[in-house]
Amino acid sequence: MRLVFAGTPEVALPSLRAFLDSSRHDVVAVVTRPDAPVGRGRRIERSPVAALADEHGIEVLSPAKAGDPDFLDRLRALEPDLCPVVAYGALLPQRTLDIPRFGWVNLHFSVLPAWRGAAPVQASVRAGDDITGATTFRIVKELDAGPVFGVVTEKIQPRDTSGDLLGRLSVSGAELLLSTVDGIEAGTLRAVDQPTDGVTYAAKITVDDARLDFGTPAVALDRLARAVTPEPGPWAEFRGERLKLGPVTPVEDVTLPAGEIVVERKRVLVGTATTAVALGEVQAQGKKRMAATDWARGVRIEAGERIA
Incomplete structure (x- = not known):
């Protein structure tokens, strides 16, 4: 034909x-x-x-x-x-x-x-x-x-x-x-x-739709982050600037206040409405994409700091 x-x-x-x-x-x-x-x-x-x-x-x-x-x-x-x-x-x-x-x-x-x-x-x-x-x-x-x-x-x-x-x-x-x-x-x-x-x-996914709300349950964050990867890409705010993120992984045995960041030797955890999630890749404004642990060491996360 x-x-x-x-x-x-x-x-x-x-x-x-x-x-x-x-x-x-x-x-x-x-x-x-x-x-x-x-x-x-x-x-x-x-x-x-x-x-x-x-x-x-x-x-x-x-x-x-x-x-x-x-x-x-x-x-x-x-x-x-x-x-x-x-x-x-x-x-x-x-x-x-x-x-x-x-x-x-x-x-x-x-x-x-x-x-x-x-x-x-x-x-x-x-x-x-x-x-x-x-x-x-x-x-x-x-x-x-x-x-x-x-x-x-x-x-x-x-x-x-x-x-x-x-x-x-x-x-x-x-x-x-x-x-x-x-x-x-x-x-x-x-x-x-x-x-x-x-x-x-x-409906079409917008950039605003791709913002991660850490006040929601870990399972919802996980699904949303994977749903908007690679486009338009999940993101949140840290210290008043946009932070591009990759997919996150729910961590069932850790509970933290919503949005609070805890840096461990091999992972970076963030609290949600349920259990914590581990961040994957992170890209700050003007920077290259990198592992969350490398990003956290570079910005020197202080105790109690949050991502929103």
Whole structure:
């Protein structure tokens, strides 16, 4: 089939590569978000999907909005049979959805109807789910509500971050998306409506959402810190400045006042509403990321000092 692939970040690359390697399909173009500033220097960079398309000499479409008339005209001219989507990052209006013969098929990183929305993996980790997965479905106007073609599941390991989990799902999900498109082409696969029960939503995670509140239980801090790693990254305040953190580890046999820091030879503990947590990596403003013990020795933690 003639495919126009839509996606933006690195998590979409395994799926794009699967289609590029397939002998059954022809990727005639990709749709991705416009070039954007990244890093401290705010250097303008191509999206990972655009960069991979460039390497293969594939046309890149980067509309400001997916309903722009020029974009729609070019998409019609390409005559795609189907548009696979992985983390494109923009809403698709109905006039865009209507163009490909077999529609737009999305790979979403949850077992729908659970965790529809922008941050399903983060929501699943934060909620303490045991199992998550990926789902392929036909895109409709309502958010992540289209009929389902296929599902794969993945066990969430006790120390998984969102980055860890998404890395695995991007690979297994690529296989699912390819087999879904193969099945649609062969006429052997039919979509099934999602159940109306069990619908949950996963809103986009902001920097403010990633702040760790040490007045909450250790298990909640652990889940949140892992959920927002690597992006946008957990953080707190120490001595009035932002302190970037990594995942924390609950310590069941130590209790401290909420936020109080205790430095031991091989670990740095912080009190919570329940038992303490051990800090992992720490990055102070203007400094490199380092082990919490090295940071604590450098700043000379005083007795009773707290992190908030």
